[in-house]
Amino acid sequence: MTQLTINGETREVAADPDTPLLWVLRDELGLTGTKYGCGVAQCGACTVHVDGEPIRSCSTAVSDVAGQTVSTIEGLSGKTAEAVMTAWETLDVPQCGYCQSGQVMSAVALLTANPKPSDADIDEAMQGNICRCATYVRIRAAIHAAAKTLEA
Numbered sequence: 001m002t003q004l005t006i007n008g009e010t011r012e013v014a015a016d017p018d019t020p021l022l023w024v025l026r027d028e029l030g031l032t033g034t035k036y037g038c039g040v041a042q043c044g045a046c047t048v049h050v051d052g053e054p055i056r057s058c059s060t061a062v063s064d065v066a067g068q069t070v071s072t073i074e075g076l077s078g079k080t081a082e083a084v085m086t087a088w089e090t091l092d093v094p095q096c097g098y099c100q101s102g103q104v105m106s107a108v109a110l111l112t113a114n115p116k117p118s119d120a121d122i123d124e125a126m127q128g129n130i131c132r133c134a135t136y137v138r139i140r141a142a143i144h145a146a147a148k149t150l151e152a
């Protein structure tokens with residue numbers, strides 16, 4: 001068994017220690033907001049936070065996060081997360097929506113580390129999150145809008 005803290009709760013998971021965290025989240029814990037895109041750390045759809053840092057859960061063994069704090073889109077809370085989610089809704093960012101939980105997780109991590117990012121900061125922080133619907137312009141605008149809300 002591997003013990004993890006997920007969205008504030010301590011959970012024991014039975015999966016083999018080499019199992020990617022993504023499959024533990026989705027299949028064992030029912031947290032299906034985290035998506036499978038590529039499986040090889042190239043698209044960002046599976047992004048979650050481990051101790052506040054964005055990581056690709058498709059390429060992280062569950063044993064690598066034993067004892068650490070994992071947050072998924074279902075557990076996002078706090079003023080930065082709220083500002084991001086409100087901006088996403090106000091600016092109608094998603095198209096098909098598939099990539100968006102990963103986008104939001106990366107955006108929250110960015111604004112937590114850097115509350116007033118430049119366009120270049122945003123591009124750098126978000127470059128690992130691919131959107132096949134090309135919502136990049138709205139994502140950037142929503143991050144700026146969330147930063148403004150947090151500034152007020």
Ligand code: FES
Pocket residue numbers: 035036037038039040041042043044045046047056057058059
């Ligand atoms: S599914 Fe993990 S980066 Fe694509």
Ligand code: FES
Pocket residue numbers: 094095096097098099100130131132133134135
């Ligand atoms: S909104 Fe469709 S892949 Fe990003």
